[in-house]
Amino acid sequence: MFIMRCDFKKVIFASIKTIIMLSFESDYTEGAHERILRRLAQTNLEQTPGYGNDKYSESAKEKIRDAFGLPDADVFFLVGGTQTNSTVIASMLRDYEGVIAVGTGHIGVHESGAVEYTGHKVLTLEHHDGKMSAVELEDYLEAFYADETHEHMVIPGMVYISFPTEFGTIYSKSELKALHEVCRRYSMPLFIDGARLGYGLMSRANDVDPHELGDLCDVFYVGGTKVGALFGEAVVFPHGNAPAHFFTTIKQHGALMAKGRILGLQFDTLFTDGLYFEIARHADDIAALLERIFIEKGYSKYIDSPTNQQFFVMDKALAAKLHGKVRFEDWCPVGDGKIAVRFVTSWATPEENVLALKDIL
Secondary structure (H helix, E strand, O other): OHHHHHHHHHHHHHHHHOOEEEOOOOOOOOOOOOHHHHHHOOOOOOHHHOOOOHHHHHHHHHHHHHHHHOOEEEEEEEOOOHHHHHHHHHHHOOOOOOEEOOOOOOOHOOOHHHHHHOOEEEEEOEOOOOOHHHHHHHHHHHHHHHHOOOHHEEEEEEEEEEEOOOHHHHHHHHHHHHHHOOOHOOOOOOEEOOHHHHHOOOOOOOOHHHHHHHHHOOOOEOOOOOOOOOOOOEEOOOOOOOOOOOOHEEEEEEEOOOOOOOHHHHHHHHOOOOOHHHHHHHHHHHHHHHHHHHOOOEEEEEEOOOOOEEEEEEEHHHHHHHEEEEEEEEEEEEEEEEEEEEOOOOOOOOOOHHHHHHHHH
């Protein structure tokens, strides 16, 4: 009987092994960094105040302020990216205002109308490799206020960008500065969606120091969901400029956790000994290896991304065949029977997975 049970286990484990596929689908398919899991287990039976009024949340806020050189920053922890975007935007706009984003912006494409649900329209501009042009932003605002009927329209009240963008591209320091200057001229806050902030800041192409970010925008957030945490985002108002009663707004939008210490402890761990930046750099390095392999295999790039999202052009038939062995995303058709595909590495992607992908290719 014992032998039969052992054999049965071998069969089960072998079956599980054959089911598991290489996955480059996204950067939030894994759970959380082991240090976070260990600390959650170690502190599990501690009793702490709720709603983020605990020692771990306070410690995490101080570490985030230190990491970004913002001693006066207001820091808040929210449960996820969509809740964060809709909450921040709703808190900073008047009833009659909308938010400007590029047409590929996350808030206008992949958030199920969450911003519109709060009563604010997403006003779109053309994108350039996923990025917004400061010149085009200013042209749009000039034309808007030059129109004598603009009082009949949705008033542009803030600007939303993401770093990195939906295409894995990043803004240079000069690009961010130019956008921020336009926003200041029109008394509009600039909001940076940082769901993948670590991957942007640790990119080989980035020239923005973390200590400079707070002077290049009016609010940003540090993504945890996609960079090592089980879930959660940390909103940062760099100069103590949080809107009045922002805590209440978080709760109103369903983005507040009663067991807030779970969020605080995760960010406290991520910002201890530079872990957040270390694991983000790992994902970028692995993505660079993946990029080299695709180029060596003769594939062309759909877009040049210096972060953990990589885009290539592939025959549709080949992509369909590859889907049988590897998880990735079909991005968009590009004509001639070809398709753009997206491969994403994460903080947890091991090098051997990329080498295994090379063998499959």
